[in-house]
Amino acid sequence: SQKIEQNSEALNIQEGKTATLTCNYTNYSPAYLQWYRQDPGRGPVFLLLIRENEKEKRKERLKVTFDTTLKQSLFHITASQPADSATYLCALTGGGNKLTFGTGTQLKVEL
Amino acid sequence: SAVISQKPSRDICQRGTSLTIQCQVDSQVTMMFWYRQQPGQSLTLIATANQGSEATYESGFVIDKFPISRPNLTFSTLTVSNMSPEDSSIYLCSVCLPAGVGYEQYFGPGTRLTVT
Numbered sequence: 001s002q003k004i005e006q007n008s009e010a011l012n013i014q015e016g017k018t019a020t021l022t023c024n025y026t027n028y029s030p031a032y033l034q035w036y037r038q039d040p041g042r043g044p045v046f047l048l049l050i051r052e053n054e055k056e057k058r059k060e061r062l063k064v065t066f067d068t069t070l071k072q073s074l075f076h077i078t079a080s081q082p083a084d085s086a087t088y089l090c091a092l093t094g095g096g097n098k099l100t101f102g103t104g105t106q107l108k109v110e111l
Numbered sequence: 112s113a114v115i116s117q118k119p120s121r122d123i124c125q126r127g128t129s130l131t132i133q134c135q136v137d138s139q140v141t142m143m144f145w146y147r148q149q150p151g152q153s154l155t156l157i158a159t160a161n162q163g164s165e166a167t168y169e170s171g172f173v174i175d176k177f178p179i180s181r182p183n184l185t186f187s188t189l190t191v192s193n194m195s196p197e198d199s200s201i202y203l204c205s206v207c208l209p210a211g212v213g214y215e216q217y218f219g220p221g222t223r224l225t226v227t
Contacts, residue, residue, distance in 0.1 A: 031213075032213045032214075034213075034215075034216075036216075041220075041221070041223075042220055042221070043115075043203050043205070043218030043219050043220050043221050044154070044203075044216075044218050045218070046215045046216060046217065049210060049213045049214075049215065051213065089153060089154070091216075093213075093214075097142055097144075097159075097207040097214055097216075098144075098156065098159065099156070099216060100156075101153040101154040101155075102153060103152065103153040104153055
């Protein structure tokens, strides 16, 4: 069955460092992979979308890589700030509108 | 982008009762989605609601338990029927909008449901 795995352990990093989150998937051939941010008590907020034929995408301090051979995406936040503390979800779609979400990784950026 | 509101934001209900959650979008959209997020879990798609047709339910979810209405292109409701404590969850609606060659999903703030 399809599986999307994100590190369930919280990631604690120091302010100013680069946070790297991992999303691995199995039994899936996604056309797109997306990353969302979710704050407590709020709905997820879209951050970035990367297509299967793209290796890397950037947006301000965010960078996403997508390796369809390894079946893995890495999500980087450079120069991290305490305001970046949240849960980050990856989500995959086969090309339609239906998304399958990973379990999310909680990031905590400390002063 | 899309701005989505949900009502109620939270509720505490007794088992055996039903709750209807409303979702309003600030623009017309073809497809709306209803998700469930149980405590500490990720989002699970319940159903896809298209205006003018029956909702399409995912495996494990049935219309009798989660009836959905979609009377127009900006509004949808999800009813959680005959509730039990296992239905305690956050319920979120979302819409998809084109973004280049893919889609972005926008989510409402969620409805936190507690069933006692």
